Amino acid sequence: MVIDCKHVWNYISEYLDGTLPDETRDTVQKHLDHCEICSAILDSTRNVIILTADDRVFELPVGFSERLHARIDLEFMGIAP
Amino acid sequence: MIAAVLAGEIQVYHELIRPYERSVYLMALSYMKNKADAEDVAQEAFLRAFRKLSTFRAESKFSTWLISITINEARTRLRRQARIRMEPLDQLPDEDKGVSPALLRDWREIPSEAVEREEVRNLIQRAVQQLPGIYRQVFLLRDVEELTTSEAAEALNISIPSVKVRLHRARVMLQKQLTPQLKTVNRTPKRRWLPWS
Numbered sequence: 346m347v348i349d350c351k352h353v354w355n356y357i358s359e360y361l362d363g364t365l366p367d368e369t370r371d372t373v374q375k376h377l378d379h380c381e382i383c384s385a386i387l388d389s390t391r392n393v394i395i396l397t398a399d400d401r402v403f404e405l406p407v408g409f410s411e412r413l414h415a416r417i418d419l420e421f422m423g424i425a426p
Numbered sequence: 427m428i429a430a431v432l433a434g435e436i437q438v439y440h441e442l443i444r445p446y447e448r449s450v451y452l453m454a455l456s457y458m459k460n461k462a463d464a465e466d467v468a469q470e471a472f473l474r475a476f477r478k479l480s481t482f483r484a485e486s487k488f489s490t491w492l493i494s495i496t497i498n499e500a501r502t503r504l505r506r507q508a509r510i511r512m513e514p515l516d517q518l519p520d521e522d523k524g525v526s527p528a529l530l531r532d533w534r535e536i537p538s539e540a541v542e543r544e545e546v547r548n549l550i551q552r553a554v555q556q557l558p559g560i561y562r563q564v565f566l567l568r569d570v571e572e573l574t575t576s577e578a579a580e581a582l583n584i585s586i587p588s589v590k591v592r593l594h595r596a597r598v599m600l601q602k603q604l605t606p607q608l609k610t611v612n613r614t615p616k617r618r619w620l621p622w623s
Binding site: 357389393403410416 | 437447538590597
């Protein structure tokens with residue numbers, strides 16, 4: 346089976362997750378082997394996911410932990426006999 | 427540790443929740459879009475989780491349970507603030523409105539070191555914040571906090587196919603928005619030869 350670029354785009358996410366059925370994966374792979382545009386879309390999507398998942402992108406605000414645990418301690422003081 | 431807290435060693439709760447601080451804060455931020463409100467929601471969620479710890483059932487993961495509490499807390503807060511957008515909680519994505527990726531012939535990988543630059547971090551944060559809520563929440567849980575598809579479905583109280591469709595759309599939207607922007611900021615400046623003075 347041959348599929349066009351737009352169909353391949355629908356499979357990008359599951360291709361990256363490795364959750365496509367074998368047959369669909371082979372079809373997508375064949376397309377990617379000769380389509381530079383779809384290969385670039387796939388690689389750039391993977392790249393964006395890796396960058397976004399980097400721990401440095403979404404960091405806790407400075408002092409978050411200290412404030413949280415101080416507030417929890419206040420709660421505990423209300424419970425303590 | 428949960429058993430210890432329930433048995434009266436309440437100080438253990440501090441250690442119990444430490445690994446989940448970022449997940450809870452990020453989930454709160456994905457709803458509140460404001461760091462101060464998100465922090466407040468995160469604190470409330472941890473307090474609420476402590477108060478109802480005895481209702482936690484081991485068939486769920488503790489992280490998923492905490493995230494569900496955070497989501498409820500955020501939604502309650504938004505409703506109270508009358509700022510909630512009219513978004514059905516488990517709205518099925520509109521299949522007719524396809525999302526298409528950015529087409530780039532000269533794409534080059536952006537190395538992870540780029541994240542050290544504040545400019546790049548801001549671009550990524552802004553792109554994620556601009557995603558529609560239902561996509562942003564799934565994306566953060568799956569790709570940033572690395573929950574499984576079924577854990578994300580449980581935390582958000584949506585179906586597994588919905589998680590998959592939303593994740594796909596979120597990823598493609600981010601690729602479309604970020605790839606051209608990152609290409610621009612990653613361009614290394616041309617070396618300039620200054621004349622001898």
